[in-house]
Amino acid sequence: MYKKLFYIFFLFILFSVISSGQVRVRIFANQKPSSASLTIAEGKYELDVYDGKSISLNAGDPVFLALYENKIAVKIRSSVSFMCDSLIVKGLTGNDRFYFRINSSTGERRIYSGDLQCISDLGVMVLINVCDPEQYIAGVVRTEGGPGKRPEYLKSQAVLARTFLYKHFDRHLIDGYNLCDNTHCQAYNGVCSDTLIVKATLETKGMVVLDRDSLLIISAFHSNCGGETSTSDFVWLSGHSYIKKVVDPYCINSPNAAWRKSIPINEWEKYLKKSGFAPAGPTPVSYNFSQLTRQNNYRIGSFSLPFGQIRNDLNLKSAFFSIVQEGNSITFRGRGYGHGVGLCQEGAMVMAARGFKYTDIIKFYYSDVIITDVNNAKIVKNDL
Ligand SMILES: [Zn+2]
Ligand SMILES: [Zn+2]
Numbered sequence: 001m002y003k004k005l006f007y008i009f010f011l012f013i014l015f016s017v018i019s020s021g022q023v024r025v026r027i028f029a030n031q032k033p034s035s036a037s038l039t040i041a042e043g044k045y046e047l048d049v050y051d052g053k054s055i056s057l058n059a060g061d062p063v064f065l066a067l068y069e070n071k072i073a074v075k076i077r078s079s080v081s082f083m084c085d086s087l088i089v090k091g092l093t094g095n096d097r098f099y100f101r102i103n104s105s106t107g108e109r110r111i112y113s114g115d116l117q118c119i120s121d122l123g124v125m126v127l128i129n130v131c132d133p134e135q136y137i138a139g140v141v142r143t144e145g146g147p148g149k150r151p152e153y154l155k156s157q158a159v160l161a162r163t164f165l166y167k168h169f170d171r172h173l174i175d176g177y178n179l180c181d182n183t184h185c186q187a188y189n190g191v192c193s194d195t196l197i198v199k200a201t202l203e204t205k206g207m208v209v210l211d212r213d214s215l216l217i218i219s220a221f222h223s224n225c226g227g228e229t230s231t232s233d234f235v236w237l238s239g240h241s242y243i244k245k246v247v248d249p250y251c252i253n254s255p256n257a258a259w260r261k262s263i264p265i266n267e268w269e270k271y272l273k274k275s276g277f278a279p280a281g282p283t284p285v286s287y288n289f290s291q292l293t294r295q296n297n298y299r300i301g302s303f304s305l306p307f308g309q310i311r312n313d314l315n316l317k318s319a320f321f322s323i324v325q326e327g328n329s330i331t332f333r334g335r336g337y338g339h340g341v342g343l344c345q346e347g348a349m350v351m352a353a354r355g356f357k358y359t360d361i362i363k364f365y366y367s368d369v370i371i372t373d374v375n376n377a378k379i380v381k382n383d384l
Contacts, residue, residue, distance in 0.1 A: 043096030226336025
């Protein structure tokens with residue numbers, strides 16, 4: 001019964017997001033803004049407070065918001081100021097944009113489309129941008145898409161960002177919004193003015209990636225796989241049919257295909273000891289390890305350590321590396337950049353340059369998937 005109710009609730013939420021055509025993104029989520037300012041960039045706005053007060057805003061007049069004793073202090077022009085618990089700055093024309101910066105007049109100025117909601121929540125200023133999903137997706141592609149500019153590459157990125165949005169639209173629902181704007185969800189710094197990205201987003205409007213059961217996939221991507229993508233030695237991806245090892249001939253001459261890092265051998269020995277390695281006796285140990293294809297664990301005798309853990313602990317670019325002892329130092333000879341799961345961005349850029357369509361690019365990196373409109377997605381989670 002409970003599961004059924006939850007399922008109905010879940011369906012309802014997705015339906016409401018898609019049909020309302022709006023997404024709620026918490027902005028500056030990993031910062032603690034204590035004040036902010038907003039100015040109209042385009043369109044027409046009014047400021048609504050929840051006691052029914054509504055004030056129209058003039059172009060060029062900044063609105064100042066500040067936290068004060070768990071309330072939001074609002075100042076508009078020099079004449080209007082008041083305190084409230086929450087407010088919404090609402091766009092009225094459907095094509096509205098505002099400039100926004102937090103904390104100081106010298107902070108980075110960003111541009112957002114749609115509305116801004118501001119709530120005081122136990123002494124924290126929560127800022128929510130309510131906007132059109134396609135505008136949000138173009139903004140994500142600008143931030144996360146890397147330097148690739150070919151249309152088919154940008155389309156592949158837009159489809160993955162959209163897949164992520166709808167798969168995770170309930171991630172922060174309990175807090176009153178869909179997604180946050182940092183890498184916990186997807187990095188988003190406001191609207192995108194790059195016309196190529198906006199065009200690629202609109203040309204794939206509504207398109208997402210589904211697995212063979214019509215469920216939205218986990219649209220993982222990374223900068224460069226080093227010639228071979230990683231399978232699910234990551235807990236969060238285990239058992240998904242669409243994550244398979246792909247030998248990637250496209251990325252191997254790209255900027256992030258190879259890397260090298262050396263550390264003194266005593267530092268490496270100290271690290272291994274800390275990780276539980278206890279060599280028996282005075283026999284010299286060889287630390288060399290060749291990783292020609294991706295493997296999960298580094299091994300010396302019976303001791304093993306996951307490459308993923310070494311990567312995290314030593315801040316390496318990838319977990320795909322060989323270890324070579326050279327005199328008094330240890331050299332990591334690495335391939336790729338990032339976790340290696342799913343789409344390889346630098347490989348995808350090369351595919352786009354060679355004439356592949358975005359559908360071919362996505363299907364090269366994800367096995368057995370369908371690219372279709374989000375309305376064809378089955379909204380049942382695996383854990384239901
Ligand atoms: Zn988040
Ligand atoms: Zn690759």
